[in-house]
Amino acid sequence: MNIPELPQSPDSNSPSPGRILAERQNGVPMLARPREQPLFEEESEEDALDLRELWQVILKRRWTILIFTLIVVTAVVTATYLKTPIYRAVLTLQIDREDIKILQVGEVSPGETGGWNNQDYYQTQYELLKSRSLAQRVINQLGLADLPPPPPSSLAQLKQWLAAWLPKTDDAKPEPPSENGRIEGLISGFLGGLTVEPVRNSRLIKLYYDSPYPKQAATILNTLAKSYISLNLERRFDATTYARNFLQERLQQVKVKLEESERGLVEFSRQEQIFTIGDKGSIVGQNLEATNAALGEAEKRRIATEAVYRQMLGTRQGLSQVLDSKIIQDLKQSKAKLEAQYQDNLSIYKPAYPTMVQLRNQISQVDSMIGQEIGNIRAAIAASYEAAKAEEALLRANLDRLKQEVLTQQDRSIQFNILRREVDTNRQLYDGLLQRFKEVGVAAGVGTNNISIVDEAKAPSFPYKPNLRLNATLALVLGLLGGIGLAFLFEHLDDTFRKPEDLEKLLGLPVLGMIPMLKQARGDERAIALIGHDDPRSAFAEAYRSVRTALQFSTASGVPRLLAVTSAMVSEGKSTTAISLAIQFAQAGKRTLLVEADLRKPSLHKALQLDNQTGLTNYLAGGEVHPANITRPTHISNLFAIPSGPLPPNPADLLSSGRMVELLTLAAEKFDQVVLDSPPLLGLADGLIVGNLCEGILLAVEMGSTPRGCVQGAFKRLRGARVHVLGTILTKLEARPGAYGYYRSYYYYYHTDYYGETTPDTKKLLVEGMKAEA
Incomplete structure (x- = not known):
């Protein structure tokens, strides 16, 4: 494997680092900056609820759910066993509607049901059952005040034991309650165990009493029901006795007043000669009403005949009576026939011919008959109008006369009406009192009661609470x-x-790839990137091949020749990503250079097992080191690497020097692809410097670990430094229940029998993914 020849390092008279960075566009080939886009896009709410995503959250946090459920169930079951068992006795009462009402305002018939009065009655009975007077009556009958209190439960004993160990702030002992206070507390405790529950749509009431002693609960309920019935009978008897005495006195008084008022009315009507017929009033008044009604009808008839009469005066033959007359219609038909016959004969005979003269005489005769009939109709209309006027005048005169008579009688009837109203009032009052007196007399026998016990209470066999199940x-x-x-x-x-x-959504950048987490076997000290290289069919290697393909479409000219990989924080997989991408580019046939630009915590030389005695820092420090001397071949074909070298005290100054720009310019000329492992962004300026020296940068983000604020801050720093961010890569994806479902499908598609075989690591991912999908 031959190392490409690199030019000698420039002399010591090179420009200053700031000037070199400012003019680096003439050296390192750079792509045009994309159009500015908003820093962060606002997150929009999902339009629909993703049930699959909710299920994934439940699977992911299943141990939290199970542990919390176990704690709650254990605490509740323990508290249930420590409580004292309470027994509940049941008694059923039937309460019918009360059958007597005394002097109620308004008319209420006996036995009325429904309405607001019915609801008020039953609500009153419920409150009487829970009254303190009835409770004290039962307590006195059973002697509950003399019974010892029930023993405390295990839970109460535990609380007392814990309270005894706690430090006491006040040594003063509480004073014992007084006798009245003890009785009030006993009544409150008695009512606390009583429950009144009406049965819906019926007249039945369920009474429940809770007590630690089953026999005591049944005895208390039976005694309570009997005391309530006795109390109701006493109230009915007292009310009936009072009502009879009161009504009898009032009847005597009203009877005397009614007799006196009737005598006065009869005597006054005889003196004033005022005659009335039942409830219809006086005779003169009735005549006035009849005459007024007749006058109204006469006015209607006069108005109708006057309208017809005025229409008659305005026209002769256009009257509706004329048009509707059967005689006139027959005469017009005869005339039409004669005129038609005359016209037919005119073509044969001359007008002076006797037949023609005869036809003209007949037509004239029919015309005179029509005119005569019209005159009769007009005369009838005029006569009707005059008759209606005369009738109206007579009725109006009679009405005026009756009005005077009525006014005269009204002057004399003022005192008569006063006396008559007094008689009516006394009679109504007397009738009402008499009817109520008879009702009370009928209901005076209180042997029957509207309250009865349907089912008596029995001692319960099983505790009501606590209910363990x-x-x-x-x-x-x-x-x-x-x-x-x-x-x-x-x-x-x-x-x-x-x-x-x-x-x-947060960054507005595409996610170029999703890298699964690859776990090393025990005793395997190889770098993770090399494990993916050794198994090209693994999901790990395929994920980086997908990233390499996505980078080819990230810019208009393909993959940027100078490419940097960085992250917001440490241990997010940026070094593994840089090595894996460099391996993928080398496997694609490109001469690739991997530069270890992280001068604070380098790791590439360890992963590639390279000597780190001399490296990038030796060249950047200005020593007589040629770029070819620090460029080393690797065991991977087409892949070369520049290690970091000794760690410098000022990494940022070295990375921003002119020698770094010259090195990258020379590397871009000699190699097809240059990949730089950049330091993390937060807290350091190294990553921003490296990003500005490259054509594009990839941001690695660890899924499920890196906080959003850190990624957002790192991206803001990159955009503030005008670094071209190509996209992001999500690393360390776990194939486990609760993970994002797309990735499991991704593994399945690429790493099953599609390639003819399945690796052990892939099989494990597939099994876990299928279990999560199920």
Whole structure:
């Protein structure tokens, strides 16, 4: 393998580094800068929810979900076992609608159901069942105040034990509660165990009572129901007795007032001679109403006849009565026939012929008959109009007379109306009180009750709570939901790149390739790039061949001759990418030079097993070192490399010197492809200097590891230094459940029987990918 001859190093009178960098377009062949584009594109929200992506997140974070679920289920099951079992007794009550109402405003029939009043009634009964007075009554009957409190549960004992170990801030002991406070606490505890649940669309009510003792729970419910029924009977009896006494007194008073008002009304009507017929009012008033109605009808008829009459005065034969007259229509038809016959005979006879004269006389006779009939119709219209006027005048005169009579009677009926209204009011009040008194009398026998016990409470055999199966199921569901939520929270907080679309949206650059992670076998000390070289059918080698193909279309002139590879941070695979791309270019038949431009942490000489005693730094430092002396062949055909050499104290100054520009210019002339391994961008100026010396630069980003802010800052530095960024490469892609689905398809397409065989590494990737897809 021959090393290409390189020109001697320039003399010491070379221009200054700043001048060389400013005028480097005359030395290193550079491509035209692309048109400025926006730094970062705004991320747009997905139009549709990607269920496959959500499933991949669940697979990726499955251990987080399982551990969180296990913790929740364990905690809930443990707390369930430590709690005291509570037994629940059940009793069913039937409450019918109350069948008596006393002096309600408005009319409510007995046994009415539905409506707001019905809801209010039942809601009142529910609150009475939960009243403190009823609770105290049951407590007194059963003597619950004298019973000892139930023993604390294991969980409560654990809390007390923990509280005993905690430091106490106050040594003062709490004062014991007073007797009233103890009774109030007992009532509150009693009501805390009681539950009132109405059965929907029925008159049944379920009563539940929770207690650590099953027999006590049943006894309390049965006693509560009986006390509630007794209390209801007492309330009904008291209400009925009070209502009867009250209504009886009011009836006597209203009866006396009604009799006095009726006598006064009859005596006044006799004195004033005011006659009425039932509820229709006086006779004069009825006549006035009838006359007023008749006058209205007469006015309608007069207006109608007047309209016809005025139309008659304006026309002679255009009246509707004339046009609709059967006689006139028959006469016009006869006239038409005679005129037609006359015209037919006129072609034969002369007008003086007797037949013609006779026809003319007949036509004249029909005309006179038509005129006579029209005159009769007009006379009838005029007569109707005059009759309607006369009728209206008579009715109007009669109406005026009746109005005067009514006004005279109204003057005399003021006191009469007052007396009549008083009589009506007293009669209505008396009828209402009498009806209510009879209803109360019928309901006075309170032997029947509207509340009954349907099913008495029995001592439960099994505890109601805690329900281990229910709690475990709820804990499992909540744990899974919480674990999934926690997984999505972690995924949301993950600021790395999980898909190439994320990188493309953030930077506005294409992703030229996706490189899978290649794990080394135990005892294998070869560089990863060389492992991919030794297995050309592996997914790793194929991924870099894809990047090489993409670079051919990155510019109008193909692959940039001077190409640099960099990354935002260390350990993102930029050196492996530089070596692998150089290998791919060499395998494609290009004479390729690999330059180790990372003068702070070089690694290419170790990967290619080259001597690093002399290298790039020896040449850049201005020594008498020829470029051919630092260019070394490798064991790979067409691939040459320049190692870094000894580490300098000022790498940035050396990289920005004029000797670096001259070296790259000479390398671009002697080699088909030059690849530079550039230092990381963040915190260092070396990468920006190398990027400006090259025609294009590739940005390597480690998938799932590099934060977005670091990549964004690195790209901003590149754009600020006007470095031509060709695109990005996603490295260290893991073929595991939860990884991006496209890559598994990628491996499958290129590394199955399509090539005739499958390598062991590829088989492993395929198996893992198929499992994840399933």
